[in-house]
Amino acid sequence: MYDRLYGEIRFLKGNKKMINLEKEIREQPSVLAGICEKNCETAQKIVDAAKAAGIKNIYFAARGTSDHACIYAQYLFGIFCGIPCTLGTPSVFTKYGAHVDLSGHLVIGVSQSGKAEDVIEVLKSAKKDGAMTVAITNVEDSPIVDVADYSLFCGAGPEVSIAATKTFTSQMYLLAALVAKWCGCDKLKAELKALPENAQKFLDTMPAEIEKLAEKYQNIPGATILGRGMSYPIALEGALKMLETNKIKMKGYPISDFHHGPIAQIHTGDLVFVLAPAGKVEDDCQEIIRKLHGVEADIVVLTDDADAVFEGCTKVVLPYTGSEFTSVFMQVMFFQMLACKMTIVRGIDPDVAGVINKVTITK
CATH class of the missing domain: 3.40.50.10490 (Glucose-6-phosphate isomerase like protein; domain 1)
Incomplete structure (x- = not known):
């Protein structure tokens, strides 16, 4: 049965089709396992540059599921690094045309597609203030990469399902790995290393x-x-x-x-x-x-x-x-x-x- 509002296709009971959502959920152990090798060098450069610049505040810009990954990171940076973090309000920049002084901040823009225009605007504004900027995305040739000083990549491969799954956990993993490098916590590093196995x-x-x-x-x-x-x-x-x-x-x-x-x-x-x-x-x-x-x-x-x-x-x-x-x-x-x-x-x-x-x- 087709529902005109939601576009739902109702399956017959016993349908054995492997839907994309479940397929992508099951890809998460391998996605998480590949993140460190892909991003280790860049993550270290980010930490070194942030410490050299004396960064004392972090400002996140994201939407939807990516917002939730940033809230997770707020807790981690506060607990492990003692760094206050702000979850930004991009509409302040895009709809109200206000200038928020982000000088002296590390500004992290998170977008699965790398196309979120309001998040990109926050990074552009931050760069004008001389802030250090980082993009986290699943698409390596996306617009957000062009405006950031550094980029970290989810490496999750194409995500077809409407519901974000492997891109969300890879965002969380990238942010947690950045915290672990920043604070040097061996226990957190060990837990992250074991996560692919635990996910499996x-x-x-x-x-x-x-x-x-x-x-x-x-x-x-x-x-x-x-x-x-x-x-x-x-x-x-x-x-x-x-x-x-x-x-x-x-x-x-x-x-x-x-x-x-x-x-x-x-x-x-x-x-x-x-x-x-x-x-x-x-x-x-x-x-x-x-x-x-x-x-x-x-x-x-x-x-x-x-x-x-x-x-x-x-x-x-x-x-x-x-x-x-x-x-x-x-x-x-x-x-x-x-x-x-x-x-x-x-x-x-x-x-x-x-x-x-x-x-x-x-x-």
Whole structure:
């Protein structure tokens, strides 16, 4: 059946076609494995130049999924390097024509296609101020590369599916690797080195369990995803993956903000995912779970702590990667795969665009 609004092609039950979305999800271990060799030399040059210039502030410019990768990087740069980071507002430059003084900043523009005009405008303005500029993109001959001092490449290959998967995790990986070089943290470097193997472990062990969840929740009108700290950008990204593929209402929130009003929207039986990795935010996760039990929510907890107890919840144990700084890769792969499996169960082809454009060029 063809839906004129969304362009959905409904599959017959039992369809065995390998959709592009799942194919690209499964390419992530090999994509992550190739990033360091491709970008190691440039990343070191960026760190050396930034330190020589006495960089004390970082300004990110991005949109959509790339925005979420930058929020992840905000946490990493703050925690490991003590550097304050700003998630930029490109429309200040493009729509309002304002000048934001970015002198003395490292300005990082992130665009999967490398064609985001508003992100490019931020980099151009920053260069006029004498700022150091870096582009992160999946397309090596794209316009954003032409305006940046340095460029880091995802090396993810063509991404056909409307939902970004391997380009998102490669952006996260590039930013985390840059942080690891900047601060010299051997533990973070080791975790990143092991990530391709852990991503493959996820793909070898998790899809069957995720498919059961997709079957169980195939008729939900929507859901909420909660995370704190490192998991907050994954709550945002997970919600985006679910809504753009399944056309259901999803919203991601930071746990700390959810207490301040949004929890009022949760009613009996509403589905809530709580991202609860081992680490600094475990107590916060337990606290919000207790409150959610008070309104009789249906709670699914994602954790990498096999021994953790979450009373009255569906517990999903993800592969352990060493810390919450890298466990987020397993979390986002969960939502990528859940989005994929749910489309199959619901009879929707996620590779059909409908009202969504793969390359969105905002100004």
